[in-house]
Amino acid sequence: MRTYTPQPGPGSEFVQEFTRTQRRLYLYILAQVGRPTDAEEILQETNLVVWRKADRFTPGTSFFAWSSRIATYEVLKHRERRGREKLRFHPEFVDAVAKDAAEASEHWEERRRALSVCLGKLRPRDRELVERRYAPGENGKSVAEDLNRPINAVYQSLGRIRRTLLECVNRQLAASASQ
Template sequence: MRGDEADRLDDERTDPANAERDRAELFLVLHAQNHSRISAFVHTLVPSWQDAEEIIQDTLVVLWRKFDDFDLSTNFFAWAARIAQYEVLNYRRVNRRKRVLTFDDDVLESLAATAIRQLNDIELEREALEICLQKLAPADREIVRARYQSGGDVHLVAELLQRTAGHAQRVLRSIRSSLIRCVQQRMAEIGA
C-alpha cells in the first residue's frame, strides 16, 4: 500500500497540469512581492500616469510570457525592471507623436539605473525596518502599531499609554530615534 501512495505522489509531481500550476503560483508570488517596485520604476520613467499604467500591464504580460526564461537564482525585480524598461522604450517608439515630455534613450537608461538602485535601497531599508521592529520591546511595538496603523494617531497612543498626548509624542520620538539608529546600523552592516 505504501508503494501505491508513493507512485501517486510521483505522478502528481510529474503531471504537467501540476507543474503549470506550480509555475503560475511561483510567478504570482514573485510578482506580488515586487509589483509595487515595478510600478514605481515605470512611473519614474513615464510622466503620464495613464501611460505608465498601460506599460505596467504590458510588462506583466511579457513577464508571464517570458517567465520560463527567468533564472530563479537571480533577482526577479532586476529582471522585471529590465523588461519594463524595454516596454517603456517600445511604448515611446510606438507612440512618438503622443509624447509631451521626451527624454532621449541615454537619459532614460540613466534614469532607469538610478531608479533601480533607489528602489533596491528602499527595499533594503524596509527589510531592515522589519527586523528592527521585531527587536523592539512588545510594548513599544504595540505603540508603533497603534500610531501607524490605518487611522492611528498620537491620541490613540496616549490612550494606550494612559498618558497625555505630549507624553505620547515623546515616547514615539524616542522609539523612532531607536528605529532610525537600528536601520542605519543594519544598512551599514550590509554596505548599503
C-alpha cells in the same frame, strides 16, 4: 462543445516574487515616466509580459532585475505609442534614469529589510505602539485616546522609537556594507 483545459501556471515561488516586486516595479516605472496613470498602465503591460515569460525566469536570480528589464522595454514601447508628444528623451537619458531608478529602488529595498529586522528587535509594547499608529486610518490622537494616554506622551514615545529605529537601520546597513 469545447472544454477548457487549464494550463499549468508559474510556481508558487514565482508568484511570491511577482507579488513582492509589484510596488518596487511600479516605483521603478514611475521614476521613468513621471505620471502615475502612465506608470500603472505600463505596470499592467509589464505584468502581462512577465507572466507570459514566466518560464524564462531563472530561479535564484534577481526577479526584480529580470522584471525591470521587461519594464524598461515596456516604457520604451509606451513612449513610441505616445510619440505624438513634443517632449522626447534621448535613449541614453532614458537608460541613465532607468539605471538610477533601479539603484534607488535597491537602496530602498535594503532599507526596508533593515527596518523590518529593527522592528523585530523592538520591545513588544513599542512595536505595538508603532503598529497601531501606522495602521490605516489611525493617527497619534486616536492612538492616545485608545490607550488612554496623553497625546504628548504618545508623540514622545513615537519620537523615541523612531530615533531607535533610525539608529538600528543605520547600523544594519553599515554592517551589511562591511560584509
